[in-house]
Amino acid sequence: MGRAPCCSKVGLHRGPWTPREDTLLTKYIEAHGEGHWRSMPKKAGLLRCGKSCRLRWMNYLRPDIKRGNITPDEDDLIVRLHSLLGNRWSLIAGRLPGRTDNEIKNYWNTHLSKKLRSQGTDPSTHKKLSEPVVKENKRRIKNQKTKNNMNKKEMAVKHKNKTGQHVEPLKPKVHLPKPTRVTSFLSLPRNDSFTSSTTSTTTTSSQDLKGGGGGAFGVNENDQVLVHPWANGVVFCVSDDQDQVPNSADDHTLENLYEEYLQALLKTDHHHDHQNQLELDSFAESLLI
DNA sequence: AAGAATCTCAACCGCATGTCA
DNA sequence: TTGACATGCGGTTGAGATTCT
Structure with a gap:
């Protein structure tokens, strides 16, 4: 430390x-x-x-946090987004309304990485693994190591309130329906990462959002929101605010950007194609600028 | 039944980056 | 321009829950 x-x-x-x-x-x-x-x-x-x-x-x-299981569609989308964006959890979370980066990160580490491995895919590169999967016991070793290093008294004190903590009821095993079309951003649940990441990757989000007047988002009424059914709730924000949009993109080019992004995601089914993957990588990079 | 192993996820940490005087 | 401060992010930890032996 x-x-x-x-x-x-x-x-x-x-x-x-x-x-x-x-x-x-x-x-x-x-x-x-x-x-x-x-x-x-x-x-x-x-x-x-x-x-x-x-x-x-x-x-x-946060009131807009969506509790409950990750749906199969979200599951699939996380994998696709991860193949494009890597471990940029806040960016990924920004495209899954109501989900937090921490939740997605945890879900990836506990479920998806294993799932991909079991399917013969390297979760970090999304490429086919050459060797069969061997169940790892790294975690066990790590846990033992860290437990030994930790002052146990300190930990006991640290977590003495654990049982008395605010414990949510067990997450219901429900797959919540997703919105298929949204015309006003102001009706959407708040998601910091979402708005900030779709327009910029900077940490100005909190300030941008705070200044938003009537809505909790700080998104003005000229902003357009696109929700594509295939993406099952993935939201793309198209802002008129030229300060927030690189290169002063107009609505038309932003729609193109959205279409391009859509195509890129759909093409990930074939990302074993090296050239295609390069295109995706460069496109993902362009999204982050 | 009991102890060991494993899983889950809330919370922590340090660093990177943005903001502002 | 610079440095201090505030915030955001991704990696990691570990207690409690669950499953296995």
């Missing part, structure tokens, strides 16, 4: 959040909005660091 963690200040809580803390944070954000994470805990009466508050809100408390 290098520098001291941000929550190391004496008196700051760590570990699982209590229902009371959740309530305090939620109420504060409902009243004052997001942002200013550093000063928020104090103002909200929380003994937490700002980072912890932000994470809790973004990954758990």
Whole structure:
């Protein structure tokens, strides 16, 4: 461990959040909005660091978080997006409304990477594996190693509230229906990564979003939203805001961009084709600019 | 039934990047 | 231009739950 963690200040809580803390944070954000994470805990009466508050809100408390299983369509889309974007979880999450980057990252690590491996595909490169899959026990070794290194007393204290934490009911095994068409962005669930990542990859998202007037997104009413049925809820934001769109793209070119993106994703079925993969890679890069 | 092994996912960490004075 | 600060991101951890032996 290098520098001291941000929550190391004496008196700051760590570990699982209590229902009371959740309530305090939620109420504060409902009243004052997001942002200013550093000063928020104090103002909200929380003994937490700002980072912890932000994470809790973004990954758990936000009202638009979609709880429940990843649907097969989302599953498929995550794989396709990962083949295009790699481990850019926030970008991937931005195209799955209601899903968080943490959730997708976890889902990838626990389910999809194994699934791909079992199908003979390298999850990191999306190329065919040359050798048969051998069940790895890396994790076990790693766990043992880290457990041995950890001060057990410290961990016991750290997680002493675990049982008392705010525990969601078991995730229902439901596949929620997805929107097929959206005409107004303002009716969509909020997703920071979504808007920011479709127009830029910078961290200006929170500020951009905050300035959005009536909607929680900060997306003006000229913004158009495209939701394609094949993508099962994947949303593409087409903004008129030239500041946010590189090269001052007009609506027409952005529609082309969307079409191009669509084609690129569909073509991933054949990504064993080297040339095709190169095109995808370069296109994915272009999306990130 | 009990202990071991494995899985899941919330939360943490450090670094990268953006913002602003 | 620069440096301090704030925020976002991806990798990692580990407690509790679940499955296996």
